[in-house]
Amino acid sequence: MRNNYFAPDDDDEHRLPLDPPGTRGESQSDSFFTDHLEHQMLFGPMKKLTDELFNAGPLKDPGEGLRRLETIQKLNSMLEAATSVIMADSVELVAQAFAEEDVAKPYLESDQERRERLSANYYAVDRASDQVITSNFVAEAAIALRMTTQKARARMFTAKGLRHACPQTLQALAAGQITTSAARAIVKNSQDLSTEQIELMEHQLLPIAATSSDDTVSQRARRFHDRSNPEAATARHEKAADSRKVTSWNRPDGMASLNLTAPAINVRSIMNTLDYEVSQHKDPQDTRTKAQLMSDILCDALINGWPTTNGTPLKPRVVVTIPALQMLANPKCSMADLEGYGPIPMGLAMQLAKDAPSIIPMLTDPFSGAVMDVGRKRYKAPRVLKEFLRARDQHCCYPGCRRTADTSEVDHVDGWETGGHTDRENTELLCKQHQMFKHALGWRVTNRPDGSKCWRTPHGLNSLVIPGSVENVELFEHIHNRCPERKVASPADLRRILAKPHLGDGDFNFRIHKPVADSAGQDPAPS
Structure with missing residues (x-):
């Protein structure tokens, strides 16, 4: 059964003629000599072109500039080929490790391994499956490449296609003969084709791709795919309808x-x-x-609702944060924050505030804009803590994830079962998928003294995440870990400040809520 946390994209590597993971010969080591030879063939031409560009000196002639652009285009193609080989071989090494690993006996497990195994059972995840291995490694690759998980997943699809299904295209790309876009078009249109059909397509298209535009290659590849694909047009449309x-x-x-x-x-x-x-x-x-x-x-x-109807029964839930100190100091230049979008003009925010059924004041840091304190210690997060996390984190705290607070849940940084508390310092917003990454797939997160969080991937990469509400990062010393803990206000201080707002120690962010109506179509009473 397909795991719901791994939604399929338009491109699916299972539609490529690939061997099972752990058995893909292109990524297997034959001998030290052949591995070294392949490495030289992959990176040697790249080094030569880089040296040529470096030794050419400053540019003096436009014709020479165009020739250098051609060289750089070749380098880009070579880099993409190297990236594809490294990505495909790396994820294959992970699959091999799972295939060769003996089944761990419970009495040999560490406490952490046992918790991960139980969490994997809870999330119904087979950590040794190709789907989970690829998704987990793609998430790590996204951090290494500084890109979104969606883009890294697309590059992994291309990488596996080039490495294991389209070897001639990979060779042409590594030689700088074709562009990255042309290579992607060939891999994309290799889906649902046999190995023999892919070889024929490469034979026909690679000579054209060496000189033609990327659009020409893409159109020809698509036409070849449609002619070679045995499925009827009606069947293809029915399958495409699933992607609505x-x-x-x-x-x-x-x-x-x-x-x-x-x-x-x-x-x-x-x-x-x-x-x-x-x-x-x-x-x-x-x-x-x-x-x-x-x-x-x-x-x-x-x-x-359509003009002839009385409107839909559900009303939208909109959350806007208005920094009161900035609004009072310079109302014309200050900006509010629309949850899930970002800054919006203050005039629009005030228009929303006029009809808001509820307004929640929260104390914030006037320098950075981060929410400073609310919290209680019990396993289930109280409503006020949830509202605090909505204001501070704004979205899922996994690196690069932008799933909104509405689609995320309160998660303990240090697990409750290992002594972690339910408070502002030990909780964060995480979507369901990245909760699974943290609890079942070997990812770690650590709180830093300055309020940021350090995520560590299963293979040792680090990525720092700053709360979404923070605008000024000048004092965030997360690299050197030198920023001291801020003094936490006492409950009495907070009650006094919230009872009588002032502008001395902090700012107030007014959280404007327009909640979803109940089943009868009526808005709930203001909270």
């Missing part, structure tokens, strides 16, 4: 974009409906463009 989804991403200046992937007939029906509604809008005083009207109508329909 809605995604979003942030844009500058308080904007964001929404992307719908659905059957073409549904998308065209939506666009035709919007076109019709715009055509019925006859107000001569309205200066909005057609594009603006279409956007406004769609937003109105999804949030408040």
Whole structure:
């Protein structure tokens, strides 16, 4: 059964003709001589081109500049080939280690190993499966490459395809004869093809890829795939329909974009409906463009209901943080924070605050913007601690993860069963997937004196995470570990400060909540 924590992407390595993990000969060591020869063939040309660029001296001629750009393009291709080999071989080494490892007997386990085994059972995770090994290693590679997990997963797909399914493409890439985009297009369109079909595609496309544009190679690879794929067009459409989804991403200046992937007939029906509604809008005083009207109508329909209805029964839950000290000091230049997005204009935040059913004051550090203190000691986090973590962390605290506070849970840094407390210093927000990484797959997290957290991967890489609410990191000495603990206010001090706000020791962040309605469609009473 597929684990729900590992959602498949559009590209799936299981659609490539790969041998089982732990048996892939390309990543196996034949002998010291052959391994050394392959290493020289992979990195020797790269070193030669780098030396040529270094010894060429300062640029004086535009024609020479273009030739150097060609050399750099070759270097980029060689680097991508080396990256693919290293990624594919590294994850294969992990698979080999699991394949060769004897089954551990419970009485030989350490306490930490026992906890990880029990956690793996709790999360229904087979730590020796190819799916879990790849996902866990991809997460480590994302930290090493300073990229998102999604991008690292895409590179791993390409890496395995080049190393184990498309060897001729890998050789051409390592020689700098083709571009990275061309190599990715060939691997992508190798899905669902046999080894013989892939060899034929490489034979036809690699000579073209050496001189043609990436777009040409991509179109030819797709046409070859469609002609060679034995599935009927109807079957392919039914499979593609499983990938329907809605995604979003942030844009500058308080904007964001929404992307719908659905059957073409549904998308065209939506666009035709919007076109019709715009055509019925006859107000001569309205200066909005057609594009603006279409956007406004769609937003109105999804949030408040179509114009002819009474609206949807559910109301959105929006959380906005307003720094009161900045607002009072310079209201025109200060910015508020919209949870899951980031800074928004203060005027928009105040407009939301006007109709907010609840406002929660929280004491914050006026220099860094980090929330300073709330907390109680018991296993289940109380509501006030959860609100504190929403304000401080804002999203999952795993390196690079941006899953919102609503989709994350309170997690103990040091486990409750090993003596950890339920307080602000020993709790963080983690999504379900990265809870599993921490508790079952060998990841470690350590609190630092300055409030940051250090994540350590199963193979020894370190990554530092600063709470999402922190804006100024000037005093964060997380590298040298020299920043002392801040003095924690006593409960009496906090009650006095919260009862009568002042601007001497800190700032107040007012948390504005617009909660989801109950089943009857009525908003709950303000808390």
